[in-house]
Each structure stands twice: as C-alpha cells, then as structure tokens.
Amino acid sequence: MTLAPERPLIYEGSRIPSRVPTILEVASELRESEDILEVNFGPNHPSTHGVLRLVIELHGERVVGLAAVIGYLHTGFEKNMEQKSWWKAITYPERIDYLAFQNNELVFVLAIEKLLDLEVPPKATWMRMLLCELNRIHSHLVWLGTSGLELGAISMFWYCFREREQILDLFELVTGYRMHTRYFQAGGLAEDIPRGFYPECRKFVERMPGAVDEYERLVDRNQIWLERTQGVGLLSVDDAIALGQSGPVLRASAVDWDLRRDQPYLAYDQVDFRVPVYRHGDVYDRYRVHMDEMRESTRIVEQCLDRLENMEGEPWIADDRKVVLPPREELHTSMESLIHHFKIVTEGYRVPEGEVYVPIESPRGELGCYVVSDGGPKPWRVKFRAPSFVALQATATCLRESLIADMIAIVGSLDTVMGEVDR
Amino acid sequence: MSAHVPGLPNASGAATSWDAVPGHVETREGHGEITIVVEAATLVQACEHLRDTLGFNFMSDITATDYLGWGRAGVSGYLGLPGGRNLNEPMTQGYQRLPEPKPKRFAMNYHLLALRRRDARRLRVQVWLDDGEPVPSVIGVWPTADWHEREAWDMMGIRIEGHPNLVRILMEDDWEGHPLRKDYPIGGEPVRFSNAE
Numbered sequence: 001m002t003l004a005p006e007r008p009l010i011y012e013g014s015r016i017p018s019r020v021p022t023i024l025e026v027a028s029e030l031r032e033s034e035d036i037l038e039v040n041f042g043p044n045h046p047s048t049h050g051v052l053r054l055v056i057e058l059h060g061e062r063v064v065g066l067a068a069v070i071g072y073l074h075t076g077f078e079k080n081m082e083q084k085s086w087w088k089a090i091t092y093p094e095r096i097d098y099l100a101f102q103n104n105e106l107v108f109v110l111a112i113e114k115l116l117d118l119e120v121p122p123k124a125t126w127m128r129m130l131l132c133e134l135n136r137i138h139s140h141l142v143w144l145g146t147s148g149l150e151l152g153a154i155s156m157f158w159y160c161f162r163e164r165e166q167i168l169d170l171f172e173l174v175t176g177y178r179m180h181t182r183y184f185q186a187g188g189l190a191e192d193i194p195r196g197f198y199p200e201c202r203k204f205v206e207r208m209p210g211a212v213d214e215y216e217r218l219v220d221r222n223q224i225w226l227e228r229t230q231g232v233g234l235l236s237v238d239d240a241i242a243l244g245q246s247g248p249v250l251r252a253s254a255v256d257w258d259l260r261r262d263q264p265y266l267a268y269d270q271v272d273f274r275v276p277v278y279r280h281g282d283v284y285d286r287y288r289v290h291m292d293e294m295r296e297s298t299r300i301v302e303q304c305l306d307r308l309e310n311m312e313g314e315p316w317i318a319d320d321r322k323v324v325l326p327p328r329e330e331l332h333t334s335m336e337s338l339i340h341h342f343k344i345v346t347e348g349y350r351v352p353e354g355e356v357y358v359p360i361e362s363p364r365g366e367l368g369c370y371v372v373s374d375g376g377p378k379p380w381r382v383k384f385r386a387p388s389f390v391a392l393q394a395t396a397t398c399l400r401e402s403l404i405a406d407m408i409a410i411v412g413s414l415d416t417v418m419g420e421v422d423r
Numbered sequence: 424m425s426a427h428v429p430g431l432p433n434a435s436g437a438a439t440s441w442d443a444v445p446g447h448v449e450t451r452e453g454h455g456e457i458t459i460v461v462e463a464a465t466l467v468q469a470c471e472h473l474r475d476t477l478g479f480n481f482m483s484d485i486t487a488t489d490y491l492g493w494g495r496a497g498v499s500g501y502l503g504l505p506g507g508r509n510l511n512e513p514m515t516q517g518y519q520r521l522p523e524p525k526p527k528r529f530a531m532n533y534h535l536l537a538l539r540r541r542d543a544r545r546l547r548v549q550v551w552l553d554d555g556e557p558v559p560s561v562i563g564v565w566p567t568a569d570w571h572e573r574e575a576w577d578m579m580g581i582r583i584e585g586h587p588n589l590v591r592i593l594m595e596d597d598w599e600g601h602p603l604r605k606d607y608p609i610g611g612e613p614v615r616f617s618n619a620e
Contacts, residue, residue, distance in 0.1 A: 016566050019587050020569060020587050021566035021569045022570060071593040071595070074593040079603055079607075080609070241481055241538060242565065242567065243566055244481065255538070257538060257540075262540065262543055263545075354453055354454060356453075357534050359483065366483060368484050368534065370484065370486045370532065375522050380488075380493075381486075381488045383484070385483055389570065392570075393570050423593075
C-alpha cells in the first residue's frame, strides 16, 4: 500500500531531557560558543493549532533548546463547573476540547452516572458510541486537514473539510447543533433519535472508506510528504510511557493499547474493530494511525447502525424521576411530574457523595474525568486529564536534535487542541 | 501486532497487598476503584514501590483537591439535625446527610495505571496535606508529573518539594492567589490595565 522505504526501528534508551523533562536546555559548550539564536514561535501563529508558544534555541538549523509556554487559553472551566448544578455543568466539557466535544461530554456524563449508579438504556449506549465514533472521525479529519495544510498539502484541507461538513450535518440532524451538541444527559440522551438519521448516516458510512482512500492517494505516494514525515519527531516506547503519552501518539510508538478494547466502556466490548499499532514512533506513523482509526471508526459506526435500526421505539433515557426530566406532555396532567421538573430545573439533582475517575479513549488519547461530589446539587471538584496537555510534554523529547523545518510537522503530529491544554 | 506491551512485567494474578507500600495509611474501595492513602513524607518511596514492584508504570494524572468548607451547608429538613437548614446559601438547601469529614484540607490524587495487555489495573494514591504543607515531587518516578505538579502549584498552591522548575503554568507569573482554591472567589480576579499609570 505504501512506498515507504525500509526505515530503522526507533531509538533505544531515553531521550527525555535530564533536569526538567519538558525543557530542552542548551548544552553548556554550545552556550559558550555564542552561536545560539533564540526564536519565539507563537503564541499567535496559524500552525500552533491554537495559542501555543514555543521558545526555541537554534544552532544553525538545529533545535538545541526548547521550552513550551502554555496558558494563553486558560478559561477556568473547572472552577466554573463547581458553581453550576450537575446538569448545567454538562455544557462545559464540550467546550474544553472543541474538536472532540461528544467525547468530552460523554466522559463527564459517565462520571455522573457512575456516582449515581444509574443504568442507561441500550439504545442510548449505542447512540452515544455512534456519535463518539463520528466525532473521532471529525477530529481526525480536522487534524489531517490542518497538518496537511501546514506541510504544503493544501488540497488535503479541502477534501477533509468536505467530509467533516457531512459529519457536522449529521450532528445537526440529531441534535440541532453542529458543534457543542449537548446531546448526552445523565441517564441517556436528551431527545429521541430523529427519523431520517439512519439513512443519512448510512450514506456517510458508505462514502467514508472511499474518502480515506482518496486522502491516501493524495499523500501516501507523495515524496515530499514522505520525506517530511518519516524519521522525524521520534518517540520510543519507554519514553512514550514515561511521558504519559496516550492515543495515536502512543500507538505510533509501538504500544498496543486502546482503552476501548483494553478497559471497555459503553458497548465497545460488543463491536469488532482493530487497533492500529505502528513501530517507528515518527510523524508518519502517527499519520498512519489516524488514517487507520478513521477506517475502524467507520466500521464501528456501521455496527452501531445495525443495532440501532432494530431498537425503534425503545427508551432513550433512564426512567429515574429524581435525575431525568419527565416527558414534556406529562407536565400538563401530573402534579408529581411538575414537581420533579421544577426540582431538577431549579435546584438540580443531587449526586451521592463520592469520588470517581473515569477514563475514555478520546480522539487524542486517554481523557480522564475525576469528579468529587459532597452529596449536594453541584460538583465539588471536577478535573479533566487532558490528553493534549500531556502530549505537549513530549515536545522537548520529540524535537531533540531535529531541524527547525521539521518543528511544524512534529508539533502538529502530537495532535493538540489548546483549549484542552489550558482548560 | 505485538501481543503485549514491551518492557512490562506480566500480571502476577495474586491479590496485591497494599500494606507493603511504604507509608501506607489505609485502603478504600468505592465504585470499583481502589484508593490507597499514603503518608506525604514517604511518597516517593511508595511510588517507586508501586512502579517497580507492582507494575504501575503509567501515570495518568495528578489532581489537587481543596476540601475547605466541606459539609458546611449542613443538613436539610426540620428534624433538628446539626446545622439545620441554611436558606442563605443560593442553590443550596443542605445535604440529605452530612458528608464524611476529611482528615486535612488538601488532597493530592495520583491516578496510576499498570499498562499491560492482560490485567491492566488502575489505582488512586492519595496524600492529605494542610495549607502550606509540602509534598515531595514524583517527577523522578514518572517524568510526566512535571506539568501536573506545576498545575497543582499554580491552581491550588500545593508546595511541591524537589521539583526542578516549579513555576506557574496556566496563570501568569505575577498572578496573585491560586484560583481553584475554595476561598478564591469566582469573578474575583483583578481587572488588568484598569488604572492609569
């Protein structure tokens, strides 16, 4: 399938900088040569995928010093969520990682459900899985499009955004919004799946594998693409694990690990999919993992559709009146329902005291949500383990001894979303 | 495709004894998650034991939590329970029962994962701290702790001892206070450039 020449396997040992693992310091003998040029990259630059600032020290064309500066997009999501009732706080996580909104929403809702011990009807579980996989494809498409754009493959961007548009149309059809859908409720889904969604989604599923082939035809035999991605931004197995990397970055470094398969949530243990693993740990392998994952996600979406089409008329949300809003039409006839509705909307539901950590496989890796409840109507503490935040810690190791021209490719390949890094 | 993660120990299969962890205080289980509380002074030894002997080679996350005012809202209802009903607290009509008291103000939570194909396990290591009490850095055990510990310092003001670069990470260098503390008001940040020089 590829014309990739034989590449040597990844380096052995560790390349993590010694004093501070995230800062590459200029060697003292180089420092004295006065031949070092300090360059400030970002925070406002189109290729930083947000507002990332890198302070780079160059010796000729080689990167010899590096420090990443973050925090430009800090919005205090976690503080804000402590002030909101549980069901209002669900709106926040989606905005943390604005490309993987369904996954972020899911992880918080799963944490609430774990604390509540709430059982979710199968229709909601399968629909959540379907939307999360569509969301994964969406996120990977944006990654592929923008990373291609940065490396000069401009047409990549238009092709990727063509399919992305279709996915956003599907989200709009289901939820009414193209992004930040807020479709998951504690207990299930906010609304039933609308008529007409399945055939539209089928059309997309039929189209997507061909589209991925098309992207591959654009770049996979392109000598410029291969030379700019192969053998750069190396990260070995041990370094990737020590630096806490997850998701595509980890799988491109030969670690066979995917939370969907190894610690399954939703109904991932009932679907058939393959976990792509590559063993060179470079930018090209990260690109390969993304491409394969889009294919696998399409297969999962198809399997979800097969299940969902046989679930017509089944409930889409749990029947727990202390947590779930009663059906609208009941409010006119039932006093009980009116009281429950009023309580949930004004005060919010209470979540039993406890603490949970829920990890899921977001498009960028392990997305964790640590939630503490004191038994009241608002969360006591919410913390997101943001995969992008952790991925950026690998910049110093990946960029070690690389050329300045490869920097864009390497930073892009870590697939970070700055909203999630800074929260 | 590799059948296992290279360089990792195989699962022992035997039940783990958490008492052997240096400085072990107690073990809790809830919602299918195991939490072990250890003493702050011997945290690094405990973490090395967990990594080298029990195979927790992957650190997911560090979370600092502030428990100032925990259980303050009292119990709701009219049954004469402690605190009674606090109607002055907006959005709060008290708890149904008082939450368990916490030993100290701050908790540091280290979320660990034994990354292996079979019998992968998770563990939460908890350390309790008073305001200003230092906790040793685990950066030497898991390098990924670097930014997490800086975040704990920046957001919660946890003093990390032995961290080589403990500076603010999300807020600006000259920021006052630690925003995620419970006594830091929401909307209370200073307005920049509001005074003429």
